Amino acid sequence: MLTHNFASDVKNVCILAIQKLFFLKILRYVDYNKCKGCLKCVDVCEHNAIEVISMEDGQLIDFEIDSERCMVCKKCLEEGFCFQNLYILIIDPDSDKKQITFNKKNMDLCQNCLKCFVNCPNNAIIPMISQK
DSSP: OOOTTHHHHHTTTOTTHHHHEEEETTEEEEOTTTOOOOOHHHHHOTTOOOOOOOGGGEEEEEEEEOTTTOOOOOGGGSTTTSTTOOEEEEEOTTTOOEEEEEOGGGGGGOOOOOHHHHHOTTSOEEEEEEEO
């Protein structure tokens, strides 16, 4: 569990640490426009709460949509959210239930940028990475 002093604990390592982290609900995210990729935050986190997803550790094989988190806000369907427009809205004709899914058939078009993972407002997009 992270303490409320997380940002102040990190600020001694990097003078801009507080500006690089922002908070959405209870999860913390990195502002990739400010992060320099030094990974000092990973080293100093005494709770081992910072995980770095590296494409070098495996291969991106799919994106799952967490149905409990997805509010079908349709942000992932907007122009520019996914460079290849690989997210699809499915509507069940019987119940009119709406669901977002990733077009795995066109996975070869995915640029592995993880922009969708970073920008989903509800943290519902989960990258599935195979292990080497």
